[in-house]
Amino acid sequence: MGAYFWSPLILSMETAFVSCGIVLIIGTLLGRWMARRHFRGKLLVETLLLLPLVLPPTVVGFLLIILFGKNSVLGSAIICLFNQPIMFTWWAAVLASTVVAFPLMYQSAKLGFESIDQDIENAARVDGANERQIFFYIAIPLAFKALLAGGVLSFARALGEFGATLMFAGNLPGKTQTAPIAIYMALGSNNMPLAWAWVGCMVGISFLMLIAVHIIRASDS
Structure with a gap:
């Protein structure tokens, strides 16, 4: 049962890591941009960005x-570029994990950047810093805990x-059978010991993720 048991768990971890990396980059950039912009229709744009958080997965x-x-x-x-469709592939x-995990990263990043005192950034501009330098050397370090918490939550959401x-x-x-799907299939075939083993692993990983988030947020208080 070794390879058969570990395959969905490894696949879930790989999928979650890649998804987390994608949402970490996109969520941070969009969160930064939206935190400092005020424009007509901003509420509508933010609602669309957060929509996957409340939509049923189906x-x-x-x-x-x-x-x-x-x-x-x-x-x-995609078929023209890669000579195969993206559906039913790793x-x-x-992509599915990225879409559902993105709102958590975006929300955390935006709140983190909004909490930064603009006087600090303005002082850096007066001293001659450009926007790139402000982003990497001031904004990201000051919002780091929020970004880290968003990354952990996004990873946990993608994993599940x-x-x-x-x-x-x-x-x-x-290929595409992640741990949650494997649990569902094991339950459907009445293989309770296997389902419980996968559930135990997922509960343990998720528990550690939440503990990490609590530690990050507690250190910020």
Whole structure:
């Protein structure tokens, strides 16, 4: 049972790490941009960015199929570029996890950047610092704990993604079968010992993630 047992867990970890890396970059950049911008329609844009947080996973999966399916513009472009569709691939699992995890990273990053005293950044501008230097040497260090907490939460959310992944990436053992999907299949086949073993691993990992978030936030108080 060794390879069969560890495969979904390893696949979940790999998917979560890649998804977390993507949302860490995009969420940080968008969070920074939105924290310092005021424009008409900002509320609508923020609502759209946070929408995957409240949408049922099956709705997210459905929308991903519509956007990246073979008959869509994006899906056809991907087939032309890579000679295969993205659906039912490992990258489909990454994309699904990225979409559902992004709002957590974005929200944490935006709140972190909003908490920075603008006088500090303005003082740096007066001293001759450009926006790139302010971002890397002032904004990121001051918002680091918020960014770290957002990254941990995003990783945990990506790790536990089920509905959108099942619809968009499918259930292919060794390829797209993540741990949540494997648990569902084990339960469906009444293999309770295997299901409990996977559940125990996922609970342990998620517990450690939440402890890490609490420690990060406590150190900021």
